[in-house]
Amino acid sequence: MKTYIYIITICLLLIQNQSLASTRIINGSIAKPTDWPWAVSIAISDFSTLQGAFCAGSLIHPSWVVTAAHCAKNNINNLQVILGRHTLSNENTGETIKIKKIIKHPEYDNNPGNPLADIALIQLEKPSSQPILRVAETYNKLDNNNSLATVIGWGLTDVKDKSSISNKLQQTSLPIISNEICNAPESYDGDVADSMLCAGLAEGGTDACVGDSGAPLMVNTAIGWQQVGIVSWGESCAKPNFYGVYTKISSFHSFITQNICTAEEIPAIPMLSVKIKQENVTVHWDNIAEADGYQFYYAPYSEPMTEVTFNNINSFPLKDNNINVTLDNNVNFYVAVRAYKGNCYSNYSNLGTILWEN
Numbered sequence: 034m035k036t037y038i039y040i041i042t043i044c045l046l047l048i049q050n051q052s053l054a055s056t057r058i059i060n061g062s063i064a065k066p067t068d069w070p071w072a073v074s075i076a077i078s079d080f081s082t083l084q085g086a087f088c089a090g091s092l093i094h095p096s097w098v099v100t101a102a103h104c105a106k107n108n109i110n111n112l113q114v115i116l117g118r119h120t121l122s123n124e125n126t127g128e129t130i131k132i133k134k135i136i137k138h139p140e141y142d143n144n145p146g147n148p149l150a151d152i153a154l155i156q157l158e159k160p161s162s163q164p165i166l167r168v169a170e171t172y173n174k175l176d177n178n179n180s181l182a183t184v185i186g187w188g189l190t191d192v193k194d195k196s197s198i199s200n201k202l203q204q205t206s207l208p209i210i211s212n213e214i215c216n217a218p219e220s221y222d223g224d225v226a227d228s229m230l231c232a233g234l235a236e237g238g239t240d241a242c243v244g245d246s247g248a249p250l251m252v253n254t255a256i257g258w259q260q261v262g263i264v265s266w267g268e269s270c271a272k273p274n275f276y277g278v279y280t281k282i283s284s285f286h287s288f289i290t291q292n293i294c295t296a297e298e299i300p301a302i303p304m305l306s307v308k309i310k311q312e313n314v315t316v317h318w319d320n321i322a323e324a325d326g327y328q329f330y331y332a333p334y335s336e337p338m339t340e341v342t343f344n345n346i347n348s349f350p351l352k353d354n355n356i357n358v359t360l361d362n363n364v365n366f367y368v369a370v371r372a373y374k375g376n377c378y379s380n381y382s383n384l385g386t387i388l389w390e391n
């Protein structure tokens with residue numbers, strides 16, 4: 034009799050565990066209601082928000098949401114964007130805003146398997162009051178391999194159950210995987226383009242899934258969370274070797290900023306100067322009153338300058354309008370800066386050169 038009870042409890046525990054495992058993004062957890070205030074749900078307005086929700090996105094400007102192009106349906110009249118809501122069925126929370134216009138990336142190729150340039154910008158009919166998410170700047174290289182990232186969404190929590198759309202926002206953390214590993218023969222065998230990135234575990238188990246499309250993949254940085262990816266595609270969900278594939282936001286940074294920022298929102302261009310005293314270098318630039326901060330760029334000095342390419346330009350954000358560095362022997366740099374406000378950037382400052390003098 035005792036053994037029976039044991040077996041029954043063990044079975045119950047196993048069943049419980051199973052259902053626990055299938056109540057999240059795919060094996061994630063319920064987000065804290067205040068953690069992701071820029072998360073948005075995109076829904077068909079004829080239904081309740083829980084039934085109508087089909088994709089997600091992120092607020093990157095008071096009037097603009099970024100999502101996947103494959104989420105951008107043509108008839109915008111029966112679509113709505115839901116902001117500031119954690120539990121979809123709580124219709125009295127957050128904001129519901131209609132759509133003014135959708136800009137799909139011109140290179141989006143509508144390929145259902147592995148869409149290229151799977152990014153679209155949604156302009157809201159009126160600005161939202163939710164906080165915005167910063168998107169990764171091209172040269173910041175926040176999408177490095179092995180960085181830990183977080184994906185959120187209201188999508189399927191069980192790939193076999195089409196009704197498993199989550200009422201509450203879910204999240205899971207995943208490492209970013211190199212395109213080389215993701216394109217291996219046992220994985221996507223070359224289908225992952227340079228403008229895509231992969232995140233997940235080789236053994237599978239946790240992933241975004243259907244319905245999470247358009248949602249942000251984010252990394253935490255010194256200046257807060259920044260978006261590095263957009264949920265785009267994958268072979269099933271959470272399968273070993275088949276990582277989640279995301280649109281690489283940094284590849285589309287200028288597409289985003291060129292479309293969402295009005296002339297008045299673009300900060301003034303700072304003028305930069307370099308002072309060198311032996312190995313002590315101070316780079317200083319104008320304080321721009323309207324800016325939230327500055328993006329600082331540096332690249333190894335080369336003559337001619339054409340050798341400065343994507344791979345050797347780096348950038349990082351700074352709050353102050355100067356930086357002090359100590360130079361190593363014979364190391365020479367180009368430097369420049371841009372002022373930013375939200376996701377809107379000024380043009381580049383003049384180019385400074387830091388040349389080692391002996």
Ligand code: ARG
Pocket residue numbers: 188240241242243244245246247264265266267268269270271276277278
């Ligand atoms: N295309 C899916 C959607 O429309 C998202 C797929 C993401 N899949 C994955 N395994 N990460 O919702």
